[in-house]
Amino acid sequence: MEKTGLIVSVISEFCYVKEANNNVIYECKSKGLFRHHNQRPLVGDHVDFIVQNNEQGTITKIHPRKNELYRPKIANIDQTVIITSLQSPNFSSYLLNKFLAIIEYKGITPIIVFTKNDLLAQDDDLHHKYLKWYPQMGYQTFILSNNVPSPSEWDAFKATLINKISVFTGQTGSGKSTTINTLLEQNLIKTQEISKALGRGKHTTTNNKMYEISNGIVIDTPGFSSFDLREFTPEQLAISYHLFTENSRFCKFRHCLHLNEPHCKIKELVTTEIIPTFFYNDYCKIMSELTERK
Numbered sequence: 471m472e473k474t475g476l477i478v479s480v481i482s483e484f485c486y487v488k489e490a491n492n493n494v495i496y497e498c499k500s501k502g503l504f505r506h507h508n509q510r511p512l513v514g515d516h517v518d519f520i521v522q523n524n525e526q527g528t529i530t531k532i533h534p535r536k537n538e539l540y541r542p543k544i545a546n547i548d549q550t551v552i553i554t555s556l557q558s559p560n561f562s563s564y565l566l567n568k569f570l571a572i573i574e575y576k577g578i579t580p581i582i583v584f585t586k587n588d589l590l591a592q593d594d595d596l597h598h599k600y601l602k603w604y605p606q607m608g609y610q611t612f613i614l615s616n617n618v619p620s621p622s623e624w625d626a627f628k629a630t631l632i633n634k635i636s637v638f639t640g641q642t643g644s645g646k647s648t649t650i651n652t653l654l655e656q657n658l659i660k661t662q663e664i665s666k667a668l669g670r671g672k673h674t675t676t677n678n679k680m681y682e683i684s685n686g687i688v689i690d691t692p693g694f695s696s697f698d699l700r701e702f703t704p705e706q707l708a709i710s711y712h713l714f715t716e717n718s719r720f721c722k723f724r725h726c727l728h729l730n731e732p733h734c735k736i737k738e739l740v741t742t743e744i745i746p747t748f749f750y751n752d753y754c755k756i757m758s759e760l761t762e763r764k
């Protein structure tokens with residue numbers, strides 16, 4: 471019988487497929503066919519599969535992907551939650567903006583979650599200098615603490631996860647796992663650690679961990695420090711952020727890199743404080759990192 475489902479885990483040659491509209495997970499092999507076409511099933515793939523016996527099956531078709539990431543290997547991501555700690559490790563706008571560039575360039579919606587708000591002193595000017603700018607630039611932003619959770623802020627954050635495939639990313643130690651645990655502990659939400667459902671707990675350390683939260687899938691990427699910039703060109707970086715994508719066409723020069731070119735719309739937006747100076751300076755730093763490498 472042919473079914474459709476979602477790949478929730480890939481462990482060596484096996485794919486674990488959650489059947490659409492229920493919680494049954496089938497252990498499936500993919501037909502050798504895919505290998506010949508250089509097509510490998512990924513977590514997040516929507517697939518057709520045939521069940522032979524019990525909970526074992528064969529994947530017969532991988533549906534077209536709307537996007538895919540290489541590190542971690544995941545397809546059809548709806549959004550990436552960038553977990554950014556305000557202290558220990560210290561806030562780095564440069565690191566956050568690097569994440570944003572890659573995520574936005576791939577057409578994936580970013581959600582910024584600032585964690586460890588409890589460690590920040592009342593009079594800290596981080597908010598004034600940096601944090602307040604992100605929502606002003608149009609980013610969905612949450613300021614949270616796992617130690618002193620504020621219910622309304624957490625509820626608003628949880629609502630963004632409903633029915634979505636969300637990848638949690640961020641610097642190591644920023645609080646990805648802790649934030650997922652806080653979500654799991656809040657009993658209003660339906661939870662299931664998919665790797666547990668697979669009964670293969672011992673494999674989970676080598677894999678991204680997946681959870682069902684708010685009827686969506688949340689993927690943790692432990693020990694994953696930053697995205698790979700290798701596939702990024704300066705021209706792509708120049709149109710990566712949504713404000714840059716929308717406004718680059720008003721630059722005088724096509725393929726303007728917004729550095730020393732005259733009549734650059736992006737630099738004009740910096741002057742008028744639509745784009746904050748620190749954001750632009752980080753952009754220049756990422757750009758020089760890209761061009762030095764070439």
Ligand SMILES: Nc1nc2c(ncn2[C@@H]2O[C@H](COP(=O)(O)OP(=O)(O)OP(=O)(O)O)[C@@H](O)[C@H]2O)c(=O)[nH]1
Pocket residue numbers: 553585586587588589614615616617640641642643644645646647648649691692693694
């Ligand atoms: N004070 C405070 N500590 C936090 C908060 N969130 C996480 N932590 C602590 O920060 C440390 C790192 O958190 P993790 O959740 O392990 O970080 P991670 O991003 O999953 O790290 P990796 O698995 O290495 O990628 C732990 O000691 C947490 O207890 C917070 O909101 N406030």
Ligand SMILES: [Zn+2]
Pocket residue numbers: 718721722726727728729731733734735736737
């Ligand atoms: Zn420009």
